[in-house]
Amino acid sequence: MSVLEVREVKKVYGVQNGDNTTVALDSISFNVEEGDFIGIMGPSGSGKTTLLNILSGIGKPSYGEVYISGKNITSLDKNEMALFRRKHLGFVFQEFNLMDSLTLKENVMLPMILDKRDKEEMEAKSEELMRLFDIDHIGSKYPFNISGGQQQRVAVSRALINDPDIIFADEPTGNLDSKSSNAVMRCIEKMNQERNSTILMVTHDAFAASFCKKIIFIKDGAICMEIVSTGVRKEFFDQILDCLAVIGGERNDV
């Protein structure tokens, strides 16, 4: 069973069949298997945000279905979706979204606190993840006392703490300099390689995308190209730049 199944998803903004409609997604279908690390790229306005919102249950498609671990999430109501997101999905955003009033360790534990999990289990899990991402020594600090790269590694640890079925990352390096981007992408790669986490990442950044195993390019709301990494990151980076040149995406050389 695929972790994520996207079936003929179409999104039309505006009144259907009215004058002022935009077809943001036009019958998109693809599957994501356990342990995949998929990048979604495309020019501005191609439909990436719309797609990510639908896959993560924030938006509803006009047609089509999305299955996560076999569950049709498009049929869930608002409360069911909120619970499903908390239990099954992990998120990493461009803006870190850490709570300033909580220590880093409390930020990592937050999804477990909300789930009223056992304190010892929370402690053990947060310490394990913070060690994995080399932030265990700063657990008692607050978000405003650490660097952007460290904040994003806290956000990555928090995304993993409930063992989500899939992690959605939205421009995770968008607010970072190249050194921090590198450190954060190595962490995301580590969670994929060492924990077999399934990741779907939307990005404009060819450097970040070069860590993925496969890239799906979308243009005008439809899949226009797919490329699979041979495992040599520099080669994949060059291939991504070539694809972006063909479809008209932004270049972000390193």
Ligand SMILES: Nc1ncnc2c1ncn2[C@@H]1O[C@H](COP(=O)(O)OP(=O)(O)OP(=O)(O)O)[C@@H](O)[C@H]1O
């Ligand atoms: N709420 C909305 N109402 C109407 N049209 C919308 C809405 N949101 C997005 N669109 C349109 O849908 C299309 C896809 O937009 P979307 O934001 O998904 O693209 P994107 O690839 O994420 O762009 P960017 O890279 O600039 O963030 C665009 O034509 C956009 O103008």
